[in-house]
Amino acid sequence: xxxxxxxxxxxxxxxxxxxxxxxxxxxxxxxxxxxxxxxxxxxxxxxxxxxxxxxxxxxxxxxxxxxxxxxxxxxxxxxxxxxxxxxxxxxxxxxxxxxxxxxxxxxxxxxxxxxxxxxxxxxxxxxxxxxxxxxxxx
Amino acid sequence: xxxxxxxxxxxxxxxxxxxxxxxxxxxxxxxxxxxxxxxxxxxxxxxxxxxxxxxxxxxxxxxxxxxxxxxxxxxxxxxxxxxxxxxxxxxxxxxxxxxxxxxxxxxxxxxxxxxxxxxxxxxxxxxxxxxxxxxxxxxxxxxxxxxxxxxxxxxxxxxxxxxxxxxxxxxxxxxxxxxxxxxxxxxxxxxxxxxxxxxxxxxxxxxxxxxxxxxxxxxxxxxxxxxxxxxxxxxxxxxxxxxxxxxxxxxxxxxxxxxxxxxxxxxxxxxxxxxx
Numbered sequence: 001x002x003x004x005x006x007x008x009x010x011x012x013x014x015x016x017x018x019x020x021x022x023x024x025x026x027x028x029x030x031x032x033x034x035x036x037x038x039x040x041x042x043x044x045x046x047x048x049x050x051x052x053x054x055x056x057x058x059x060x061x062x063x064x065x066x067x068x069x070x071x072x073x074x075x076x077x078x079x080x081x082x083x084x085x086x087x088x089x090x091x092x093x094x095x096x097x098x099x100x101x102x103x104x105x106x107x108x109x110x111x112x113x114x115x116x117x118x119x120x121x122x123x124x125x126x127x128x129x130x131x132x133x134x135x136x137x138x
Numbered sequence: 139x140x141x142x143x144x145x146x147x148x149x150x151x152x153x154x155x156x157x158x159x160x161x162x163x164x165x166x167x168x169x170x171x172x173x174x175x176x177x178x179x180x181x182x183x184x185x186x187x188x189x190x191x192x193x194x195x196x197x198x199x200x201x202x203x204x205x206x207x208x209x210x211x212x213x214x215x216x217x218x219x220x221x222x223x224x225x226x227x228x229x230x231x232x233x234x235x236x237x238x239x240x241x242x243x244x245x246x247x248x249x250x251x252x253x254x255x256x257x258x259x260x261x262x263x264x265x266x267x268x269x270x271x272x273x274x275x276x277x278x279x280x281x282x283x284x285x286x287x288x289x290x291x292x293x294x295x296x297x298x299x300x301x302x303x304x305x306x307x308x309x310x311x312x313x314x315x316x317x318x319x320x321x322x323x324x325x326x327x328x329x330x331x332x333x334x335x336x337x338x339x340x341x342x343x344x345x346x347x348x349x350x351x352x353x354x355x356x357x358x359x360x361x362x363x364x365x366x367x368x369x370x371x372x373x374x375x376x377x378x379x380x381x382x383x384x385x386x387x388x389x390x391x392x393x394x395x396x397x398x399x400x401x402x403x404x405x406x407x408x409x410x411x412x413x414x
Contacts, residue, residue: 041326044342059340090336092326102323102381112325 015073020115030124064132188348200412208410215290224274244295250305279386292409315397324381351402354411
């Protein structure tokens with residue numbers, strides 16, 4: 001199943017050119033998903049430009065500047081299923097059910113984000129073109 | 139990850155901070171530190187109990203028997219220990235003597251039970267005694283009475299090194315536990331090992347990810363406001379990654395505990411521990 005999904009994807013690491021929905025992503029809605037720690041869960045692992053969120057992640061690269069580092073198709077692929085870029089990635093597959101085991105009853109058959117939510121998140125990430133603000137010394 | 143990460147707890151630093159002991163070692167060898175920070179699980183030097191990562195107030199609460207609520211459960215356990223029970227009207231104490239006779243027992247659990255041909259944890263062993271030696275019904279997993287008796291027995295191993303069972307059958311059980319520990323699960327597709335080996339010392343919001351050494355069970359969690367066993371902790375972690383938890387007392391949990399105990403061999407037992 002994984003092999004089929006990989007074969008269907010464009011050349012590894014390049015990205016998903018096609019938007020998942022016809023409605024263009026809304027960066028404001030995307031910011032709400034990324035910035036709310038219990039919704040997108042992104043800030044469990046990443047830091048980002050959300051000064052109001054006190055405990056941000058230290059387990060992954062900061063999201064600041066990611067819109068300058070990666071193209072929209074590259075961002076989309078990483079949110080849909082980061083394992084297609086790095087098979088050992090610990091980042092949850094936000095819009096894929098491939099290879100999941102023991103999913104809790106409440107969550108069975110559901111991806112973490114819907115197709116439209118993925119588009120919103122991608123639209124928001126694309127706006128993050130400024131590098132991280134250097135941390136103030138304590 | 140809901141559940142275990144939404145609380146803000148006192149004394150938590152906002153950024154990645156290696157466990158205290160690792161910092162101390164940093165003075166003498168950069169290479170060792172690099173290896174430890176890279177997540178060398180089981181490496182004798184890098185292992186630390188969650189105790190070491192806790193705020194000083196919590197450590198003080200655990201250390202002082204008058205403020206550690208776990209001791210109240212042990213007290214209840216002491217009463218149950220002396221109380222004749224079951225059809226046989228016989229108390230634990232009549233066969234085992236004083237609770238102190240249980241010194242070192244908890245440090246080697248889970249262990250193999252010949253009669254049923256399976257691995258049992260400490261709570262299951264106590265229930266076997268009720269059934270086989272008292273003619274009583276087993277106590278419900280996670281019930282006050284079973285937690286009280288388990289706490290009393292575990293307390294007798296406080297300060298002793300974890301010494302996994304040497305029963306040859308336990309080798310396979312630990313292997314099964316290790317396999318489960320490394321298996322990704324749930325909608326978030328994370329394995330125990332991802333968090334507790336690779337990411338230990340990092341943060342999931344307010345919670346510092348511990349190394350997951352089972353040194354202090356049963357334990358009193360402020361989040362629970364009561365005592366709980368290791369199964370309950372592991373269920374929380376599984377629900378955190380949106381996985382279907384294993385059943386309380388299941389062979390999967392016994393196997394996971396057997397593996398965690400082997401991974402923590404030689405570390406000091408500290409039940410009843412306090413955790414945030």
